[in-house]
Amino acid sequence: MKINQISLFLENKPGHLNAICRTLSEKGINIVTLSLADTQQFGIVRLIVEDWQRAKDALEAAGHIVNVREVVAATVADRPGGMAEILDVIGQAGVNIEYMYAFTFRHGREAVLVFRFDEPDRAIAALKSAGRNVLDAVSLFSEAR
Amino acid sequence: MNTQPIVENRIWQPEAECLPRPQLRALQASRLREAVSRCASVPFYREHFARLGISPDQIRSVEDVRRLPLTTKADLRAHYPLGFLAVPRDAVARYQGTSGTTGKPTWVAYTRRDVDHWSDLCARFLVAGGLRPEHTVQIAFGFGLFTGGFGLHYGIERVGAAIIPLSSGNSERQLMSMQDMRPEILICTPSYALKLMDTILNGDVPRDSLALEHAHFGGEPWTEDMRERIERGLGIRCWNNYGLAEVQGPGVSGECAFRNGMHIQEDHFLFETIDPETLEPLPDGEKGELVVTALCREAFPVIRYRTRDIGIIYADGDCPCGRTTRRMSRILGRTDDMLIIRGVNVFPSQIETALMRVEAVAPHYMIEVSRPKALDEVTVHIEMQPGLFSDSMRELQSVRDAIGSAIFSVTGLHMHINLVSPNTLERFEGKARRVKDTRRLVD
Numbered sequence: 061m062k063i064n065q066i067s068l069f070l071e072n073k074p075g076h077l078n079a080i081c082r083t084l085s086e087k088g089i090n091i092v093t094l095s096l097a098d099t100q101q102f103g104i105v106r107l108i109v110e111d112w113q114r115a116k117d118a119l120e121a122a123g124h125i126v127n128v129r130e131v132v133a134a135t136v137a138d139r140p141g142g143m144a145e146i147l148d149v150i151g152q153a154g155v156n157i158e159y160m161y162a163f164t165f166r167h168g169r170e171a172v173l174v175f176r177f178d179e180p181d182r183a184i185a186a187l188k189s190a191g192r193n194v195l196d197a198v199s200l201f202s203e204a205r
Numbered sequence: 206m207n208t209q210p211i212v213e214n215r216i217w218q219p220e221a222e223c224l225p226r227p228q229l230r231a232l233q234a235s236r237l238r239e240a241v242s243r244c245a246s247v248p249f250y251r252e253h254f255a256r257l258g259i260s261p262d263q264i265r266s267v268e269d270v271r272r273l274p275l276t277t278k279a280d281l282r283a284h285y286p287l288g289f290l291a292v293p294r295d296a297v298a299r300y301q302g303t304s305g306t307t308g309k310p311t312w313v314a315y316t317r318r319d320v321d322h323w324s325d326l327c328a329r330f331l332v333a334g335g336l337r338p339e340h341t342v343q344i345a346f347g348f349g350l351f352t353g354g355f356g357l358h359y360g361i362e363r364v365g366a367a368i369i370p371l372s373s374g375n376s377e378r379q380l381m382s383m384q385d386m387r388p389e390i391l392i393c394t395p396s397y398a399l400k401l402m403d404t405i406l407n408g409d410v411p412r413d414s415l416a417l418e419h420a421h422f423g424g425e426p427w428t429e430d431m432r433e434r435i436e437r438g439l440g441i442r443c444w445n446n447y448g449l450a451e452v453q454g455p456g457v458s459g460e461c462a463f464r465n466g467m468h469i470q471e472d473h474f475l476f477e478t479i480d481p482e483t484l485e486p487l488p489d490g491e492k493g494e495l496v497v498t499a500l501c502r503e504a505f506p507v508i509r510y511r512t513r514d515i516g517i518i519y520a521d522g523d524c525p526c527g528r529t530t531r532r533m534s535r536i537l538g539r540t541d542d543m544l545i546i547r548g549v550n551v552f553p554s555q556i557e558t559a560l561m562r563v564e565a566v567a568p569h570y571m572i573e574v575s576r577p578k579a580l581d582e583v584t585v586h587i588e589m590q591p592g593l594f595s596d597s598m599r600e601l602q603s604v605r606d607a608i609g610s611a612i613f614s615v616t617g618l619h620m621h622i623n624l625v626s627p628n629t630l631e632r633f634e635g636k637a638r639r640v641k642d643t644r645r646l647v648d
Contacts, residue, residue, distance in 0.1 A: 125591050
């Protein structure tokens with residue numbers, strides 16, 4: 061139920077993010093979603109792409125340092141309170157969120173929350189027992205198409 | 206040659222400072238002979254002397270110094286910590302230190318008598334530059350292993366003036382003390398004086414609330430241009446002196462009232478200038494690397510120490526002050542890659558040592574030194590590499606903080622740490638030039 065996310069170091073300078081996107085586009089790799097965490101001086105780009113191994117190889121060949129991390133993706137209704145409900149479940153389970161970001165599918169009925177947990181298996185169990193929809197890679201990428 | 210004194214021409218030890226040159230040369234020769242015999246208890250020198258077939262009785266004139274081996278910082282490090290100690294440990298009265306090229310300092314030692322000499326030698330340049338017993342002196346040098354704080358302290362004490370040992374940093378406290386305690390003399394690095402001057406000229410501290418008349422600068426190179434700015438800005442006299450821990454600390458040479466360069470305390474230090482490439486001696490008047498033999502030191506005698514400082518020993522005859530000693534220029538550069546940052550000696554190799562403490566394989570790095578206002582700023586640019594990268598911002602920031610603390614623990618300086626993308630720093634064939642220094646430190 062876990063999704064592989066790739067992350068890269070990014071200097072906070074004009075053109076650096078574009079270089080990453082260009083490398084992926086040259087390989088015909090589509091970015092499902094992208095999240096940026098940044099300070100004044102540097103940042104981390106986190107990407108979800110379908111063929112993460114090919115993306116990692118291409119980016120490393122272009123001189124980047126690439127980490128692969130397992131994240132958990134869960135859907136929520138795209139309406140007020142949707143996100144609060146799922147955070148309640150995670151809070152009650154006592155699992156720590158290292159970081160998270162959200163995006164919506166093209167059809168727009170649901171939003172996807174992407175989590176990096178300190179204990180992903182416990183988080184997945186808690187979400188499932190609360191009746192939440194945790195996406196595996198296959199359904200995530202088919203929904204994203 | 207300046208023929209008019211800037212302040213009253215005063216000499217602390219005229220019997221030594223104004224010794225007629227033939228007598229001075231004879232004194233140097235006999236002290237050199239004694240230094241060579243003292244050095245026989247230091248294994249490094251004993252081995253060299255044996256190899257070169259040198260014994261003290263062969264030292265008859267000052268020129269014989271050229272038969273002796275040169276000593277380098279690497280030699281001191283190879284005998285870390287106290288391989289050059291020439292007396293039993295119980296005869297040592299003081300240890301001081303200076304930057305090593307790696308994580309550890311270079312230790313130096315003084316007997317009671319060494320400290321006693323040091324006091325008089327610092328008193329010489331202080332008195333030449335305006336210090337009187339009735340003065341109050343604020344010392345804004347660090348009191349620690351750095352020789353500047355204690356050396357100046359002893360010199361001032363010897364003259365009989367009052368000391369405010371404020372130590373370095375904290376400008377507000379420095380200015381508060383300068384206003385409330387009204388010292389006439391300030392001891393600090395020239396760049397720190399510029400910083401204090403900025404505050405004073407901004408009107409936050411009115412100039413007429415200060416009693417300042419003189420400043421004695423040391424710890425870092427500075428220029429005539431800086432002297433003019435500070436003298437004009439604060440309406441004081443600024444004085445230059447020279448020294449290095451390996452041969453004593455401050456008090457090796459200093460300016461007199463006529464300001465014709467810095468008088469070398471030749472009864473205690475034998476100076477040569479050499480070509481740093483061929484190591485051949487150069488005549489007075491030519492620019493070269495200064496090589497110093499400490500003639501009187503008991504605890505830590507060094508022979509022909511390669512200072513790595515570039516300077517000129519002047520050949521233009523006697524100074525009107527009455528001293529018979531030769532004079533030297535300001536320090537005009539270095540023959541190694543040592544940097545002086547806010548008065549602290551830093552070697553690029555120390556940064557590498559610090560980086561290896563954080564990550565086994567030192568990343569590519571570049572050291573950028575600038576002086577945006579009065580004080581030096583250092584940014585260390587570090588290329589990311591797999592072992593340093595984490596996708597968690599918190600961990601990445603803690604890596605950056607860990608690098609900053611490791612650099613602080615090795616160099617004693619806070620530097621900005623800038624993480625940069627892989628393969629973005631310049632690569633070098635052969636010797637890497639890892640320092641970009643945009644300061645203007647020589648005229």
